[in-house]
Amino acid sequence: MSFERIREKLSILADAAKYDVSCASSGGKRNNPKKGLGNNTGMGICHSYTEDGRCVSLLKILLTNHCIYDCAYCITRKSNDIQRAAFKIQEVVDLTINFYRRNYIEGLFLSSGIFKNADFTMERLVEVAKKLRLEENFNGYIHLKSIPGASDELMREAGLYADRLSVNIEIPTKSGLKLLAPDKKHEDFIKPMQKVKEEIIQHRAEQKIIKSTPRYAPAGQSTQMIIGATGESDRDIMYSATFYYKKFNMRRVYYSGYIPVLEDSRLPAIDTEVPILRENRLYQTDWLLRFYGFSVEEILNDSHTHLDLDIDPKLSWALRNLHFFPIDINRADKRMLARVPGIGMQSVYKILEARKFRKLNWTHLKAIGIANNRAHYFITCDSKDFYSQELAPDEIKARILKNSNSKYKKYFNHQLRLF
Ligand code: SF4
Numbered sequence: 139m140s141f142e143r144i145r146e147k148l149s150i151l152a153d154a155a156k157y158d159v160s161c162a163s164s165g166g167k168r169n170n171p172k173k174g175l176g177n178n179t180g181m182g183i184c185h186s187y188t189e190d191g192r193c194v195s196l197l198k199i200l201l202t203n204h205c206i207y208d209c210a211y212c213i214t215r216k217s218n219d220i221q222r223a224a225f226k227i228q229e230v231v232d233l234t235i236n237f238y239r240r241n242y243i244e245g246l247f248l249s250s251g252i253f254k255n256a257d258f259t260m261e262r263l264v265e266v267a268k269k270l271r272l273e274e275n276f277n278g279y280i281h282l283k284s285i286p287g288a289s290d291e292l293m294r295e296a297g298l299y300a301d302r303l304s305v306n307i308e309i310p311t312k313s314g315l316k317l318l319a320p321d322k323k324h325e326d327f328i329k330p331m332q333k334v335k336e337e338i339i340q341h342r343a344e345q346k347i348i349k350s351t352p353r354y355a356p357a358g359q360s361t362q363m364i365i366g367a368t369g370e371s372d373r374d375i376m377y378s379a380t381f382y383y384k385k386f387n388m389r390r391v392y393y394s395g396y397i398p399v400l401e402d403s404r405l406p407a408i409d410t411e412v413p414i415l416r417e418n419r420l421y422q423t424d425w426l427l428r429f430y431g432f433s434v435e436e437i438l439n440d441s442h443t444h445l446d447l448d449i450d451p452k453l454s455w456a457l458r459n460l461h462f463f464p465i466d467i468n469r470a471d472k473r474m475l476a477r478v479p480g481i482g483m484q485s486v487y488k489i490l491e492a493r494k495f496r497k498l499n500w501t502h503l504k505a506i507g508i509a510n511n512r513a514h515y516f517i518t519c520d521s522k523d524f525y526s527q528e529l530a531p532d533e534i535k536a537r538i539l540k541n542s543n544s545k546y547k548k549y550f551n552h553q554l555r556l557f
Contacts, residue, residue, distance in 0.1 A: 148233070150223040154203040154214055155249055157397065158283070158306070158362065184247065194244040194279050197237050201225055201262055205251030209308070209319040210402045211367045214251045218400065224253070230266045235274050245279030245301075246270070256287035256326070264292055267299035281357075284334070286326035293333040297341075302357035302389070305330050310378040314368035317404055327361075331386040334359045338387070358389035365420065366396035366413045367405060372445045373438035376423055380434055383427075393420040419445040426451055429483055430476045449535060453479040456516055457531040463516040468497050470517075479538075480512030511541050 184198040200214075202224035208215045225233075230248065237243045248266060252259050263282050270276040282300040284293060296303055307327045309315040315322060334355060341354035361382055363375065370378075379391040395417040398406055423445060426432040430452070437451050438444075446454045456463065456479050465474050467489065475486045488506045492498060499519045504510060515534045529537075 144229060144233070147223040147225055147229070148199065150221055151200040151203060151225065152198065154251075155198050155200045155247070157213065157394070158198070158247075158249060195242065196245045196247040196279065196281065197234055197243045198247040199225070199230070199233075199249075201230065201248060201250035201259070201266070202253055203251050204253045206254070207252055207319070207321045209322070210400070210404050211308070211318055211364055211396060213399050215400075227262055227265050227269065231269045231274060234266075234270060234278075235276065238276070238278055243278070245281070247281045249283035250285065252285055256285045257289050257292060260285040260288035260292045260296070264296045264299065267296065271299045279357075284330045284359075286322055286330065288330050290329075290333045293330045294337055297334060297337050297355035298352055300355055302360060303330075303334050303355050304360040304362070305334075306362040307378075307382070308362065308364050309368055310363045310365075310370050310375045311368070314370060318367060331359065331361070331382075335386045359386065360388060360390040360392065362392040362394055364396050365393050365417055371438075371443040372416070372420065372423070373434065373443045375420060376427070376434045376438055379424060380427060391424060393417050393424070415447050416445070419447060419451060423451045431473055432477075448539065450479075452477065453512065453535070453538065457535055460531060464518045465516065467503065467517045467519050468493060478513050478516045480509030480516075482508075512538055 184196050202222075203214045203220070204222050204224055205212075205214050205216050208217050212218075213220065230246075234243070234246045246266075248263055250259050250263060263285070267280050267282055270278075270280065279302075280300045281302040281304065282296050284296065284303050284305040286305060288296075293303070305327050307315075309318055312324050315324060337354050338358065341351055344351040345353075363378070365375065375393070379393075382388045382391055395413040396406065423437055426437065427434065432452075432455070437455055442454075442458070445451055449457075456477065462474070462477070465478065467475070472486060472490060475481060475489060476483060481489070485506050485508045489498065489503075489508075492502060492506065496502070498506075500510065500514075503513070503519065515529070515538070
């Protein structure tokens, strides 16, 4: 196989992989016409985070963009007229090793269209990982996409060689899936997720007894949802994400704003704006649910089915629940401190620690690093300094927005003019 053909395949299959957001920098293109420093050739180098939180560069590619399915939202779907390519197993192994030796990458992110059937495809993905580990003695990071519908046996084997496994559910609800990916069944995603969860639990338990038990998917499993291709509300999406976190011990759920690339009457129009801001608000909510002790019901409910775009979800919750505030920074418990806009979890721990030694005032809070311009509407350090009891939620919001450095300020400029 000529170098040129491998390069061509790499270009096609790295470009096709860029729609998977867990490594979002892949497939970008930037030319270097004036002999400047560096260029980005779109050859699928992206970044991800390992089990211990290190950022690593990965070769991010598809094994093939041939696919027997016709998911409406996917550029790779079988009815789409695009250039197709497929790597041989050994080609992916050689590319990974060569790139690794040249210090371009620290690992591999390998996904695939489905050719023939789920098991046929999954077997090849596993074979790549197996060859890298056993024949090439490769100890870099490997993230394998699990093919929906793959057998338990292959899922078990995949986790023995990969650091992370992921099955993309793509569409957050069953009804959306039926509309846009009628070839796929909900169970096709659930079964491999369940298998991975069980294997992780079993291997961890055995490792405590027998130290030599091999590790199984040590970086856990993740999934991705496409946002905005169907009409789900933010509440539907976050309930769905919570289900996957709880039921399958997901390490991460990724939210990928739908990118309109295909004409299809079932999809939003091609010129629909990519909902980057909505995607960000979903990530912020996800963070509040996982680390700040919020429930979905508190943030999204019957009277609030979509997240505000102009303010973050914690501020939105606080403004809808002003009766909880102000809280006394010197007496409030951890749960309530974490609910104050402008106070992150690290600051919460610093406040709790500092309170053991002294009564805190505004100077102390500034030194701790809390965002006073937001927090001071919701807290007291001593009774005289809370002045917002007279202010309506909209007024507090406008004042906060006015002093905000948010890159999204253009989205709420019209509100600032109201005050
Ligand atoms: S199965 Fe995957 S690759 Fe194939 S069309 Fe559906 S989303 Fe695209």
